Amino acid sequence: MPEWLTKIFARLRDLWGQWSILRKIALIGIVVAVVAAFVVLGTMSAQPSQVAIFNTTITDMALADRIATALDSENIAYSRAADNRFYTADTETARRARSLLVREDLLPGQLDPWNFFTGMDRWTLTDFDRNINLQRAITSNLEQHIAALDDVDSAKVTLALPETELFAEDQKPVTASVILQPKPGSDIAENRTKIEGIVKLIQFAVEGLEAENITIMDIRGTILNDFEGMGRSDALDLTSRMLRQKRALEAQYTATILRSLSHVFTPSRVNIVNFDIDLEFVQKSIETQEHFPITLREDDPNTPYSELETTPSVIRSRETSNQNFEGTGFNPEGPPGQEGQTPPAYQDLTNLVGRYESDRNIENYEINVRNITEEKSPYEIRRISLGMVIDGTWAIKFDEAGKAVVLPNGYRERAYTPVSADVMAQARGVVEGAVGYSKSRGDVVTLENIPFDRSQQFLQEDEDWLQRRQMQRALFWAIIGVAAAIFLFAVARLISRQVEKKRREREDELARQHQAMREQALRSAEEEGLEVEMSVQERARIEMQENAKNVAREHPEDVAQLIRTWLAEE
Numbered sequence: 332m333p334e335w336l337t338k339i340f341a342r343l344r345d346l347w348g349q350w351s352i353l354r355k356i357a358l359i360g361i362v363v364a365v366v367a368a369f370v371v372l373g374t375m376s377a378q379p380s381q382v383a384i385f386n387t388t389i390t391d392m393a394l395a396d397r398i399a400t401a402l403d404s405e406n407i408a409y410s411r412a413a414d415n416r417f418y419t420a421d422t423e424t425a426r427r428a429r430s431l432l433v434r435e436d437l438l439p440g441q442l443d444p445w446n447f448f449t450g451m452d453r454w455t456l457t458d459f460d461r462n463i464n465l466q467r468a469i470t471s472n473l474e475q476h477i478a479a480l481d482d483v484d485s486a487k488v489t490l491a492l493p494e495t496e497l498f499a500e501d502q503k504p505v506t507a508s509v510i511l512q513p514k515p516g517s518d519i520a521e522n523r524t525k526i527e528g529i530v531k532l533i534q535f536a537v538e539g540l541e542a543e544n545i546t547i548m549d550i551r552g553t554i555l556n557d558f559e560g561m562g563r564s565d566a567l568d569l570t571s572r573m574l575r576q577k578r579a580l581e582a583q584y585t586a587t588i589l590r591s592l593s594h595v596f597t598p599s600r601v602n603i604v605n606f607d608i609d610l611e612f613v614q615k616s617i618e619t620q621e622h623f624p625i626t627l628r629e630d631d632p633n634t635p636y637s638e639l640e641t642t643p644s645v646i647r648s649r650e651t652s653n654q655n656f657e658g659t660g661f662n663p664e665g666p667p668g669q670e671g672q673t674p675p676a677y678q679d680l681t682n683l684v685g686r687y688e689s690d691r692n693i694e695n696y697e698i699n700v701r702n703i704t705e706e707k708s709p710y711e712i713r714r715i716s717l718g719m720v721i722d723g724t725w726a727i728k729f730d731e732a733g734k735a736v737v738l739p740n741g742y743r744e745r746a747y748t749p750v751s752a753d754v755m756a757q758a759r760g761v762v763e764g765a766v767g768y769s770k771s772r773g774d775v776v777t778l779e780n781i782p783f784d785r786s787q788q789f790l791q792e793d794e795d796w797l798q799r800r801q802m803q804r805a806l807f808w809a810i811i812g813v814a815a816a817i818f819l820f821a822v823a824r825l826i827s828r829q830v831e832k833k834r835r836e837r838e839d840e841l842a843r844q845h846q847a848m849r850e851q852a853l854r855s856a857e858e859e860g861l862e863v864e865m866s867v868q869e870r871a872r873i874e875m876q877e878n879a880k881n882v883a884r885e886h887p888e889d890v891a892q893l894i895r896t897w898l899a900e901e
Contacts, residue, residue, distance in 0.1 A: 381410065381418040382425040384432070389415040389439045398437050405431055438471075466492055473536055477509070482517040482525060486510070490537060505540045507533050509547045511555065519555070526555050577610050584608070587765045588719070592758060600722040600783070609714040621701040644696035656687035715766050715774040721758065722783040723749040742793040750780045 347355070389395045395415045402409050402417070407428050410418045419425045432438060470488045477486035487510045493503035509529070511519070519525045529547060534540050547556040585606055592601045628640035728736040728744045736744040750758075759778045768774050883890045 381420070382422050384409070384417045384419060384425050384428045385439055387416075387439050391439075394437065394439065398432060401431060401435050401437055402428055407431070433467075462492070466490055469537060473533060476532060476536075477511070477529060480525075480529075482514055482519040482522075484512045484514045486512070488533075492537075504544050505537060506544045507537060507540055507546070509533065509545070510550065511547060512550050520549060520553065523558065527558075530556055573610070577608060580610070581606055581608055584766050588717075588762055591761050591765050592721075595754075595758065595761075596721060600724075602720050602722075602783070604718040604720055605716065606718070607716045608712060609716075611711045611713045617704070619703045621703060623699050623701065625697075625699055644698045646694055647697040648695040650691075650693040652689075652691040652693075654687070654689035712767075712772070714772060715768070715776070717762065717766060717775070718777045719762065720779050720781045720783075721750055721755070722785075723747055723780060725785065725789075741797065742789070743796065745789065747782055749782075755780055 350358075389398070392415075395411075398417060399409075399411065405428075407424060408420055409428065412418065417428070419428055470490050473488045473490075474486050477483055477488070489508045491506045493505065496502045511529075513519050526547060530542050530545050533545055534542050545556060546554065548554050585603060588603065589598065589601060624641035624643050625645055626639070626641050628638055630637050630639040725745045725747055728746055730736055738744050755778060759776065762768075762778060763776050766774070766776065768776055
């Protein structure tokens with residue numbers, strides 16, 4: 332053992348011997364606590380750390396349950412936090428779980444595509460892994476962007492990113508395939524503008540991707556970005572729009588014509604045989620230049636006369652040049668000592684006195700110019716062809732007695748009155764004004780007065796007339812029959828009342844005779860002093876008669892009203 336170490340131990344033994352028992356116990360306790368702390372720290376550091384599978388919370392409980400079921404089916408140990416985050420024991424298990432959930436399409440809806448680059452050991456990744464993660468991130472990001480559109484329910488994107496070649500001619504192009512599921516009622520399959528927007532979105536999101544290398548189709552397998560085929564479809568759509576515009580314009584003119592003539596003739600008397608508008612669908616921009624005079628003095632509106640002064644132009648610049656020349660003519664000759672080469676015709680003109688004058692005056696004028704640009708409508712009417720017929724009036728003939736003339740077949744006779752030439756000329760003017768007639772354009776407007784075939788209409792009217800006539804006759808005879816029946820019933824009722832009255836009068840007469848005879852017998856018996864026994868009924872009747880007589884004397888009006896009531900009831 333080294334000497335210094337021996338000294339240290341000796342020093343410690345001396346100190347330990349000098350310490351009291353209390354100090355020794357405190358030192359032992361501190362040492363034990365420090366050792367226990369190191370043991371606990373080592374144990375906790377040895378436990379595996381928790382690694383999140385995805386760095387996002389899952390708000391959909393059903394999706395969280397499906398993720399838990401998928402992890403359980405693969406025997407992957409995990410822990411689930413309160414915010415539905417899933418954790419594994421190590422990075423390798425998290426990577427395995429992440430691959431499983433990507434394969435099963437159980438990714439959270441709000442997952443950041445760039446999470447593929449998190450949670451991995453940077454020093455263990457290769458370039459291939461990074462490229463695959465980049466491709467997956469771009470693909471997921473594109474799917475989220477496309478699915479965020481209002482017309483798309485879901486989208487699947489597949490990217491092919493080839494490796495970079497040394498020579499450009501050997502480089503394979505980047506391609507993209509997209510499958511869209513449109514929402515119900517969406518027009519994205521027919522709307523070229525929306526498809527072009529998706530193509531631009533994909534093209535600008537992937538480096539080196541060209542528009543011709545993008546294929547977009549729906550769930551039925553129809554290619555949506557086939558713009559060559561859509562070009563033919565656009566041409567058909569344009570033709571369809573042109574035809575719709577033509578029909579709408581013809582319908583507008585037809586309604587105008589019929590509305591104009593319906594107040595003159597009844598709607599049933601006007602018929603348009605043919606109406607055709609030849610349209611030229613062009614878009615023109617016409618530029619014209621207008622020259623107008625320059626105003627020197629404005630007109631005063633307060634005066635009854637015009638003070639306006641104009642001039643077609645004003646002088647902008649002026650150039651004047653005068654040249655005068657007097658002297659002999661010029662005779663060209665050869666070198667000295669040589670005979671001249673002047674032709675004989677010019678030799679006679681030598682040494683003549685000549686004069687030359689030249690005057691030149693140049694003036695530049697300024698005028699007012701206005702440039703006009705006119706945009707023409709997308710269509711222009713080249714020619715209008717209109718053929719119309721107007722029916723005259725039909726009237727039922729009547730005889731001198733005012734009754735309708737009936738033909739042998741039982742129907743009424745009618746007379747036709749054609750439309751006068753003046754009215755036809757006025758109607759033609761109205762029609763030409765309604766359609767904007769132009770003779771220079773070659774428009775054709777034909778208006779004729781032709782009788783319409785109204786045989787079916789007249790037949791129906793006459794049948795209705797015959798039915799009404801028969802009903803009137805039947806009603807007349809029914810009224811006569813009912814009146815006769817009422818008359819006979821009244822006569823029979825009157826006769827029966829007279830017979831009943833006579834019967835009652837006879838019965839009353841007999842009753843009075845019997846009553847008189849009885850009263851006579853009673854008076855005779857009283858005069859003779861005989862006692863006559865009367866029955867209870869007879870006494871009651873006699874008392875009633877006496878009471879009736881008394882009431883009649885006291886209240887004659889009431890008795891008369893009672894008798895009138897009896898007579899009315901009989």
